[in-house]
Each structure stands twice: as C-alpha cells, then as structure tokens.
Amino acid sequence: MVQNNLDFEQPLIELEEKITELTKFMEERDINLTDEIKRLETRADKLREEIYSQLEPWQILKIARHVERPTTMDYINLICDDFIELHGDRNFGDDQALIGGIGKINNLPVTIVGHQKGKETKDNIKRNFGMAHPEGYRKALRLMKQAEKFKRPIIALVNTPGAYPGISAEERGQAEAIAKNMMEMTGIEVPIIVVVTGEGGSGGALGIGVGDRVFMLEYTYYSVCSPEACAAILWKDSDKAKTAAKALRLTAKDLLELGVIDDIIAEPPGGAHKDYKRSADLLKERLTQEINQLQDLETAELIENRYNKFRTMGYIKREVEEKMDESIESCG
Template sequence: MRNFLDFEQPIADLEGKIEELRHLADDGEVNIADEIGKLQTKAEKLLRQTYTKLTPWQKVKVARHPDRPHFVDYVHGLIEDFTPLAGDRGFAEDCAILGGMGRFRGHSCVVIGHEKGHDTQSRLKHNFGSARPEGYRKAIRLMELADRFNLPVITLVDTAGAYPGVGAEERGQAEAIARSTEKCLDIKVPLISAIIGEGGSGGAIALATGDSVLMLEHAIYSVISPEGCASILWRSAEHAQAAAEALRLTAQDLLEHKIIDGIVPEPLGGAHRDPAAAIQSMGEALEAELEKVMNMDGGARRARRREKFLAIGRDDH
C-alpha cells in the first residue's frame, strides 16, 4: 500500500477511487474502463501540477519519504559484484555508513553511503542513517583504499545529520567528520557524490566533498535541518516550515548558488513512486560525471576539487 504525504491527499482520493473501480471491473459485472481512464488522466494531471510547484517544506517531506530508494537499493540496482567492507579498525562497525568495492558500468570502484533502513528493525540497526565517529573513520579507510589502488569513489548521501549522542561526542565526532571531509579533498582518484534524500549538516558534507556533487530533484541539502534551525532561531520546531524557506535547501536553490553541479530528474511524483526509474536515472548521471574526470591527472583532479570548494561563496563564483 502506497504511503501518501499530507499534501498528496487529493491524489490519494483519486487513486483510491481508481482502485475501487478496478475491483468492480475484475468482478466482470460492468465495463468501466473509460471511467478508469478518465480518472487516471485526472490523477496524473493533479500529480504533475502538485510536483511542479512544491514548496521547500513539501520537498523536505518528499526527501524523507520512507519509500524513497536507499543506499542498499542503489547498490543492488547499479553495482555489480559488490563486496561490503566493515569496521574502522579502531573501535567498531557503524551501520549508518556502509561501503565496499564493486563494479559500476564497467569501472571497478569503491562505493560509500548512508543507509537509513526500510522498517523499524533495520532503521534501529542503521541508526536512521545518523553515523557515529567510527562510520566516518570507516569512510576514511575506504577512501584511502580507493586512492591506493586507483579506484574511483562514489558516495551516496542520505542523512539528517551525524549522531549527536554523548558517546559519539566522547569518541571525537567533530574530528571524525573533519577528517573525512579532509580525506575527500586529499585523494587523487575521482570522487563523485550524490544527495539521494536528505543531506544534513557536516554529516552529509563529510561524504559529499566531491569532484561533482549531484542531487535528486526533490532531495534537500543544508547546514542544519529545518527543525533544528527553528529550534535555535524561534525556540520552537513549530516554525520548521519557515526555516525550510529560509535555508534555501532545495536542489534548485543550491544549483543556482553553485553549491552543487547538477540535478537528476525524479519520476513523476518523486523517487518513491518509481524507485527503479530513479535509480537508473541517477546511474546515468553518475556515469556521465565520472567520465568527465576519469582521464584527468590525479594531482590536477585534486587541485581542481579543492579550488571548487574554496570558490564557494566568492563574489566571482
């Protein structure tokens, strides 16, 4: 059964009527194909109208939709012979960040990303995609491995932010995030990043400091969540909608300000309506960006990447 967001209720009502009519048609009592066709056309038109004028707060809800494809889905759909690699070789395994080696469109590569989980049990296992320091240290280890063996790196970002718990802070959360960001800027191999859902705070940028940063059409990317921003500025998370407007967290805003390099279209109604199509669309975009930097000299590639991020915010950028 499809999960509908609150602003999708008119669409849900129409699709509910279509399902009712289909059940009647299956019984063979009446021929109502024409009526079903009209309702489908009406529902598709309403869906298109809704998704072409989403507000930033609505995009936040779409980016967080539980049925959006996650890291494991992208690996299953795009990466052949994936071999997961675990542990930071220092403290523990963190399941909020997964990674390993595989083949992407003929290229051997290292793939790293946040995993939120699909149900209660897996969400608890993956800590809802909020990594602890050992997750970022594992990412550093895998990036070093990629650099040593001249393998391109693909990172898939989907996190509300790094885990803010006491244990994480005691084990050096801020330092781990900074080191991971530094490692992104230090490796000489290609690094292509994609925001596939939420890109929250330093927990996102620690994996997203790439040669090219892509975003799905309805993904979000921000220094802080709308709720966190509202809690600081208004002392209440009730103002999250206003915060979302002010944060300029949509892919369209970020492309305009040259924070990201490209927007990957989603299927009509969002990636959660057709995960397979969204995954393949992202695969095409990742391949195109990878081809742009594959043949560059490693030192020149690293220098270009560093300058790209140093230039953000400059008047001439």
C-alpha cells in the same frame, strides 16, 4: 501505511483510490468503464505533475525523509553488477549507519560509501536512523584511501539527518572524524562523485561530501541544520519549521542557483520511492557519464579543480573606504 502518505498528495491519493474502486466495480459487475477509468488516470497523471512541479521546500523535505525512499543499499543493488560490502574502521568498530564497499558498475571497478537508513523500526535501530558515529566516518575514509591505492573512482551517497549527537560519538571524536574526512577527501587522487539521495543533514552529510561533482536528486534537501532546529533556535518555535525550510534555501534547485551543487538528477514522477528501478537507472546513467569525464583528467588537474570548487564558495562584500565605493565581491 497512512503515516507514509504525504499530506499534499491527498487529492491524488483520493483519485487513485477511486480508480482502484472503479476497476474493481467493473470487474465485479462486468460493466465497461474503461473510458471513465482512462479519463481518471489522465487526470491523476496531470494532477501528479501539477503537485510535483510546484512543491514547497517543506514538502520536498517530506519526500526526502519518506520511509520508503530507496536507501544506499537499494541503489547499490540496482546499480552494481557486483558489490562486496566491507566492514570496520580498524580502530573501534563497524558502523551500520555508514556503509561501504567495492563493486562494479558496467564493468568499471568503484568504491561506494554511503549513509544507510533502515526501512522499519528494528532495521532503523540497527542503522541508528542513518546517523553515523565517528567510526562510520573513519571507515569511509579507510575505504576511500583504499580506492585511491587501487585507482578506483569513489561514489558517496549521502542520506542522513545528521551525524549522531550522543555521548559515545563525542567521546570518540565526532568533530575530528568529520573534519579529517573533509581534509583528506580534498587530496584523494581519484575522482569522487557525491550524490545526495535523501537527507543532506549538515556536517554529517559533508563528512562524506567533498568531491569533484556534487549532485542532488530532485526531491532531496541539503542544509546547514534541520529546519526544525533552525526554527527552534531563531524563533523559539519549532512549528515555524516550514518558514525555516524556505529561508534556508535547502532544495536542490536553490543550491544549484547558489553554486553549492553541480546539477540535479531527475527522479521518476512522484519521487524515487515510486519507482526504484527508474530512479536507480537515472542515477547510474549520470554516474557513469561523470566518471568517464573525470577519468580523462590528469590527477593534478583533478585535485586543482576540486580545490577551486570549494575554495570559491561563499559570498562576501568588500567595503572600500567609508562606503565611497562599495564593490561587491562574490566568490561563489
């Protein structure tokens, strides 16, 4: 249990422990400490709010990676009225790290794909810690093409440290699988909503990350590479990961500012893992709202908007004639 605690929550945890102790004490000795407990609870709420309102990127990253964080399957179970998981890429196998299927949300048929992490060691080995192989990406694409055929909107839930870096993945074309997905997702003629629910690990995330809307939950990250890798490469020092986490601008707030994502979906106080139901409700509410909006669009408009969304990403400088007139062009 200790390992699951977030170090920056320590004062809060101490306070919560004190409240538990007092409650126990009160029950045992039959002394009325209600006022005192109430006072402490108010303090705990305030402290929680304080801690969570000024989290450092590194701390957000820790919440995003928290082992108790709701997984794709948790969200599916809480959001869908019905869901049938579908398996296999029809070529090689069935990847347990990237799952998908069909279901209904408020009676609306949808296809959902998403990375799946495990909750404990055994489960995590089965799920390969949420790191998909090429067959995972190819299964996702198969299901998305199927969604297109039956005109179902697609929801892609991203939660991966990255695509699996291993011999088998390279042999089966990890790079091609991810590239192909991005290319094809550009043209799929039904709405696609992407939500980063935990870790948005680089190409492994983007492999199911092209959509009409891209959202991030409040305490998640989305990054070109892990801050640990970044620090190791740039400063030859993985201890500088905290610095890298800041420099990479990988939080939801940063990426909203940079125009990479469309919006942030709020999480319950203390993070999604503190209240699965509330977190799923907030997600569901947003998903249904967006799907309704997107379904009103003509297909051509939907595809055109999606193209333009990604076409305009990036920042460049155009230098005209020897710095005489340096006009800045931003395409983001």
